Amino acid sequence: MATRAVRGLGQYSGVARAVERVGERWALLIVRDLLHGARRYSDLKQGLPRIPTNILSDRLKELQEAGIVRRVPTVRGGYELTPYGRALEPAVLALERWGISALGEPGDDEIVTADVLATMLRAAFRPAEAAALPPTEYVLHVGGASVSATVIGDRLDIVPVGPGALPQPARAVSAEPPEAILELLAEPPVFAGLLSGDGTGAGAAEIDRVSVLAGRPSFVERFTRTFHVERVGPAADGEQVAADTAVA
């Protein structure tokens, strides 16, 4: 049984409410995956390999009760976000940005899924920078997952590609793809570094370690300008604090 809500945090606060509703283990990762479209039970389970099936079931039930998730009537075992759940996107992307900047090395059995990759891209996407660049399609292969990110103006569209991706139904705008295409292959940490590198000096190390499978290598710089997150390492402990900070 989905127990919960008995343990409020005792604060009339937005963050507290948010934590009460999506703070349970796994909950936010389910939301993250659903942000990219409806998913079936087995899709979710596959994307979250370490989640026990009963926990997935519990979370989905709780998220439904909270009005964050609902079933897709037409699809057996299908789930999707409600508008209320979709409103979590800014928060999820903000957390993603923070997390990206200190991903470190992958753990032994840590995987990268298409949804993980898509979230990284959407978190790192900079519409203002992108708008100034020519339309480009980026095909990324990172740690076994593959997505195609098409950037036209300040718009970003991501679709899963390659083996393992189900046929994508009814793309609204199947206008002709941009003529500029860049296809990259990179190990997960290299890819993370590519997103959070400073682009010029230090980031060059990552650039050398990505394989350009198709497209002009100079497009890599276009990619790093389009997709970028500020690096904020965990306490290099180098700098001094403003010691006069108030202890109120």
Place this chain on the structure above:
Amino acid sequence: MATRAVRGLGQYSGVARAVERVGERWALLIVRDLLHGARRYSDLKQGLPRIPTNILSDRLKELQEAGIVRRVPTVRGGYELTPYGRALEPAVLALERWGISALGEPGDDEIVTADVLATMLRAAFRPAEAAALPPTEYVLHVGGASVSATVIGDRLDIVPVGPGALPQPARAVSAEPPEAILELLAEPPVFAGLLSGDGTGAGAAEIDRVSVLAGRPSFVERFTRTFHVERVGPAADGEQVAADTAVA
């Protein structure tokens, strides 16, 4: 003992990392309070009435190990965020915005602290709107907590006021306060409604229930323009889904 980290989520993902580091119960609320300045152990405990002391101790230890929090050398029992921890601010505010829009009625023993109030204000603050308005100081009394929010141009400064607030040390800019002042008193749910109301029609109900203790009542509208979050109720279940959403 602070056990943890044994249970990774198995994904090389920013959100997963974020959840692993600040997903523990209470952790994000501690960060939230520390976002407004250094705090002592007892301050934190007071602001989080339901947290057991050992859990607070554990969390602070874990947050330190993660490089998110560090001790303030000059203050006994003082804690503050590292730059890495402060980088969580966008994520915290995004969660706050989402949480505010469905706060509902306060639970029996839910409290509002000055830090809670300050977080609400900072989450709801709209610099672009504020910049067009004259400098104004808003003094808010909500559910026992009181803060003063001074808005000058697109800048927002918040200081705790009234009984319970320690003397505020060394305000850098103690320039003369704005001549326009609005002092409000409201019950917590009324205040939340004020922030997420639509400002005109439906929001009027909240406006009638706030007490203007000082300043011109017309300034209330200035307040709601300066501080606002989109309302996204949990599943009014009214509208239809785009049924063609991909289940990929």
Place this chain on the structure above:
DNA sequence: CGGGATCCCAAGCGATACTG
């Protein structure tokens, strides 16, 4: 006043088995 130690309960969780 800051914070560590201990006890104890149950919730949250994970693995496995089972069912429509």
Place this chain on the structure above:
DNA sequence: CAGTATCGCTTGGGATCCCG
């Protein structure tokens, strides 16, 4: 494929006491 049922166990977390 989409879950439910059961079980054991870890551990989070609440209360209380204790120490510097």
